[in-house]
Amino acid sequence: MKLTSMEGKSVPQATFRTRVDNQWRDMSSDSLFKDRTVVVFSLPGAYTPTCSSSHLPRYNELAPTFRENGVDEIICLSVNDAFVMDAWAKELGVENIRLIPDGNGDFTQGMGMLVDKSDLGFGKRSWRYSMLVKDGVISKMFIEPDKPGDPFEVSDADTMLRYINPEARDPEFITVFTREGCPHCARAKALLKERNMVFEEIHTGMGTGISSRSIRAVSGRSTVPQVFIGGRHIGGADDLEKFLGK
Incomplete structure (x- = not known):
């Protein structure tokens, strides 16, 4: 499996089918990334152990610090449907992050991060990675190493925050x-x-x-x-x- 960084390139153009106030609302890549600084972290699936216990909660905790350091928004992206992503956000009490469903995997495929997890019964899912996007252009990516299982070594919130500002301090919880x-x-x-x-x-x-x-x-x-x-x-x-x- 070859996972290639897209640093210096524009994010893929895709349409995301989201739910807002119990109504369908389509969102484009431009609406999420144009004229903004956005941190994205993508993961294999909602409710999975590492995603629920570590990946998403830590980004949620550090969101105020990211904002203090020039990040307009943090997006969690997964190849799941809108209903699953919304239910997951409610269960974990996520308030500081926007969860975006890439139900068909179009954006993830455009990123070159769509992988086959059929051995787990998942079908096509996203490889775990994070990226810093400025005005639609990817300025930095942290891609998990190609190892068996579900490695979680570099796409975490602390690694991204240290990249943006090595002197940033943890908030007082x-x-x-x-x-x-x-x-x-x-x-x-x-x-x-x-x-x-x-x-x-x-x-x-x-x-x-x-x-x-x-x-x-x-x-x-x-x-x-x-x-x-x-x-x-x-x-x-x-x-x-x-x-x-x-």
């Missing part, structure tokens, strides 16, 4: 424990959103599997919200307000 109907939880989330601080929300209470004892175990308190920033316990909404200097 934020987690907020909340409960349905809690006004103080809503206030804490609003404070973070005002500062464009991306956070993970962990719902607690009946039916969630997370009790007040669990919250006490990690924070020393049984009330919500409980906010953690960069591994440091900040506290409730009032504590967060003080921390942010409001």
Whole structure:
């Protein structure tokens, strides 16, 4: 199998059948790439182990840092249909990345990355790679080595970010424990959103599997919200307000 870099060339022209507000919407290559700086990572399939546990989540985590370093958008592309890609995004809680279905494999074939995974029952799928695209022209590609299985060595988010800016720093990850109907939880989330601080929300209470004892175990308190920033316990909404200097 020969996998050739397309650095210096324009992205293939293709039409992507996407779903927006439960309606079909066709998107062209130009609409995604023209006059923009875009990072693309392509993977063999939605819901597959490496894609779900590492590849997609890390790009989602680092999306704010990519934006700070001149990237307009991050696109995850796979030879799957729009329904599968939308369901996958919802299941993983992806908010910072656009998932694009290349259902017929037209774009992937144009990239020279369409490979036969019939041995896994997948049919034709994308080889794993990432690329930086500026105004429709591929300026850098990271292609996984031609090895058996599903290698994941160079197309990861950290490798791409280091290429764009070797000095870029990891964002401080934020987690907020909340409960349905809690006004103080809503206030804490609003404070973070005002500062464009991306956070993970962990719902607690009946039916969630997370009790007040669990919250006490990690924070020393049984009330919500409980906010953690960069591994440091900040506290409730009032504590967060003080921390942010409001």
